[in-house]
Amino acid sequence: MAHTPGSKQVENDIRNTYQWLEDRLPILSFINNSVGSNFMAPRNLNYMWNFGSLAGIALVLQILTGIFLAMHYKPDVAMAFDSIQHIMRDVNWGWLIRNMHMVGASFFFIVVYIHMARGLYYGSYKSPREVLWGIGVIIFLLMMATGFLGYVLPWGQMSYWGATVITNLLSVIPFIGQDIVVWLWGGYSVGDPTLNRFFVLHFVLPFVIVGIVILHIWALHEHGSNNPKGVDLKTKGDYIPFHPYYTIKDVFGLGVYLIPFTFMVFYAPEYLGHTDNNIPADPLVTPAHIVPEWYFLPFYAILRAIPIKELGVLAMFGAIAILLVLPWLDKHPVRSARFRPLYRPLYVLFLMNFVLLGWCGMMPPEGIYVLIAQAATAFYFGFFALLPILSKFEKAKPVPTSI
Numbered sequence: 001m002a003h004t005p006g007s008k009q010v011e012n013d014i015r016n017t018y019q020w021l022e023d024r025l026p027i028l029s030f031i032n033n034s035v036g037s038n039f040m041a042p043r044n045l046n047y048m049w050n051f052g053s054l055a056g057i058a059l060v061l062q063i064l065t066g067i068f069l070a071m072h073y074k075p076d077v078a079m080a081f082d083s084i085q086h087i088m089r090d091v092n093w094g095w096l097i098r099n100m101h102m103v104g105a106s107f108f109f110i111v112v113y114i115h116m117a118r119g120l121y122y123g124s125y126k127s128p129r130e131v132l133w134g135i136g137v138i139i140f141l142l143m144m145a146t147g148f149l150g151y152v153l154p155w156g157q158m159s160y161w162g163a164t165v166i167t168n169l170l171s172v173i174p175f176i177g178q179d180i181v182v183w184l185w186g187g188y189s190v191g192d193p194t195l196n197r198f199f200v201l202h203f204v205l206p207f208v209i210v211g212i213v214i215l216h217i218w219a220l221h222e223h224g225s226n227n228p229k230g231v232d233l234k235t236k237g238d239y240i241p242f243h244p245y246y247t248i249k250d251v252f253g254l255g256v257y258l259i260p261f262t263f264m265v266f267y268a269p270e271y272l273g274h275t276d277n278n279i280p281a282d283p284l285v286t287p288a289h290i291v292p293e294w295y296f297l298p299f300y301a302i303l304r305a306i307p308i309k310e311l312g313v314l315a316m317f318g319a320i321a322i323l324l325v326l327p328w329l330d331k332h333p334v335r336s337a338r339f340r341p342l343y344r345p346l347y348v349l350f351l352m353n354f355v356l357l358g359w360c361g362m363m364p365p366e367g368i369y370v371l372i373a374q375a376a377t378a379f380y381f382g383f384f385a386l387l388p389i390l391s392k393f394e395k396a397k398p399v400p401t402s403i
């Protein structure tokens with residue numbers, strides 16, 4: 001009787017074990033304070049606030065599927081392509097793990113792009129969350145590096161030529177550019193040493209991202225989440241406990257996310273990739289169009305829009321770097337775009353322009369496509385240039401005093 005489940009004795013045993021662990025390593029209270037019932041969050045968060053936790057889940061899924069892929073993959077130019085075929089055909093469930101990793105990479109970017117667009121709309125980058133935003137931009141850069149390195153590993157035609165084009169960009173660095181490229185390749189062209197080191201870096205970087213995500217969450221907890229109205233919280237009634245309210249909402253969001261994700265994994269795993277990557281890498285045959293993965297396309301379009309290569313490279317990296325100074329460009333006192341009659345339409349145009357840039361990145365760099373890409377590049381940077389002016393002159397709608 002004494003130890004039946006639910007009895008006083010069992011309850012005491014659990015409490016004592018909990019206390020024993022707390023005295024030695026307070027990890028359970030740490031979790032409860034971070035994502036449990038002790039962590040208080042604004043009560044008016046909408047579904048746009050689901051994407052941070054979704055990004056975390058997508059990251060973990062990439063790491064797990066990646067570890068299993070690495071058990072069968074061979075980072076050797078003579079074997080890499082065949083080892084992928086081996087994973088797809090011979091390894092038990094290998095096709096599923098690879099499809100999840102491939103589709104998962106694209107979905108991870110979709111989630112993070114929405115997460116960033118949310119921050120841009122609700123002014124989450126503004127004081128006091130500048131560092132939180134900046135850490136996010138660094139995560140985004142590392143994600144791009146990881147995605148690029150991973151795409152080289154299957155050693156298909158796009159892997160090889162994508163790696164050649166992108167690494168060559170560094171040759172524009174004055175004086176030492178060419179030496180840097182040779183150093184990066186480990187030889188005089190993309191080859192076996194390149195593949196080997198790209199594999200090592202592709203394996204390591206996600207763990208670096210995990211470390212930086214921890215800093216991201218730490219910074220988030222310092223001031224708590226922003227909210228759709230963008231106003232500071234005042235009373236205790238403005239908050240609800242993260243658990244169970246947002247844990248259940250995040251689980252629901254995950255369920256919704258898994259519907260298109262599993263559909264793509266099972267029915268259209270190659271849809272977001274390029275068919276040429278099913279042809280083994282051939283240094284003697286250049287593909288008609290070298291296109292990166294879709295998530296790089298807007299930045300690729302900026303690179304190609306500018307006829308001077310050095311300036312193109314600068315503009316491409318500048319397009320991401322400018323996000324780092326965003327909190328100092330937009331000093332308007334109102335956070336949420338809901339109350340900013342000028343910023344709001346400008347934001348919508350910015351998103352549409354970003355999609356247009358992506359489309360330009362897909363098209364051959366000639367004729368009208370170059371002109372459109374140039375106009376879209378000008379608008380991309382124009383948006384950021386307008387923000388300091390809006391900060392001074394835009395008259396906001398009446399902002400509610402509380403959420």
Ligand code: HEM
Nearest residue numbers: 049051052053055056116119124133136137139140225226
């Ligand atoms: C691996 C990628 C990322 C993970 C796992 C991640 C995770 C999270 C989580 C869990 C939250 C809290 C929940 C939420 O507000 O949605 C959050 C908030 C936030 N993240 Fe990220 N994030 C990532 C990338 C980024 C990037 C690339 C940026 C921006 C460049 C960014 C900017 C922000 C901002 C500004 C907030 C605060 C939002 C608010 O309170 O309104 N994050 N992130």
